[in-house]
Amino acid sequence: GAERVEALSLDMSGDGRIIQLSPKVFEGMDNLRLLSFFLRDGYWYKNSTSKLHLPQQGLEYLPNTLRLLHWDLYPSPSLPSNFRPESIVYLKMHESSLTQLWEGDNVIGQSGHDLKPQ
16 A cells, blocks of 8 residues: 555656646655656756646645655645655755745755755
């Protein structure tokens, strides 16, 4: 089941189909360590739009076990408020809609960051 998933990767450079994600899409994936929704080099263009859509309230959950989070064109202004990024070693969110990563004293320790704004 979902609790056994350790990695999810999706190349969004393809055919243009829209995928509507539930705010709880990652619930139960408590072993998820790698999450990567990306565009290949050469597919970046002005006015790129995300093929992964979230409800207006955004995600309600991301597993705290994530070590790599790569989400190009992340469509929400924030990550889930209950997300604790202590395990993150690599964070890449090109052209995201993020205005705030998280609240409080959450810090990314010895990690790589790549947060090119929209």
